[in-house]
Amino acid sequence: MRDVVTEPMFLMLLAAGGIYLALGDRGEALFLLSFVLVVIASRWCRSARRSCRWESLRDLSARAPLVIRDGLSSALPDARCAG
Numbered sequence: 237m238r239d240v241v242t243e244p245m246f247l248m249l250l251a252a253g254g255i256y257l258a259l260g261d262r263g264e265a266l267f268l269l270s271f272v273l274v275v276i277a278s279r280w281c282r283s284a285r286r287s288c289r290w291e292s293l294r295d296l297s298a299r300a301p302l303v304i305r306d307g308l309s310s311a312l313p314d315a316r317c318a319g
Contacts, residue, residue, distance in 0.1 A: 240279045246272060 240246060249272045256265035301312055 240276050246276070 249268060253265045253269040253272065256262075256268060302309055303312055
């Protein structure tokens with residue numbers, strides 16, 4: 237979230253909204269700032285979905301070798317495999 241808010245474009249839009257407020261044009265300020273908040277929220281949602289996708293891909297790509305012990309087959313987690 238901090239990365240999005242500190243981008244120069246968002247800082248400029250927030251400053252413009254502040255100038256509109258300072259000049260007394262509340263309608264324009266609220267309109268501009270509401271769209272800035274919508275864009276920030278959409279970026280935050282996209283980054284959250286992207287991190288979930290990476291975690292699921294990491295889980296899918298984890299190797300689980302199939303071993304047979306005492307006639308029973310089972311999958312070992314990747315961390316328990318040597319070499």
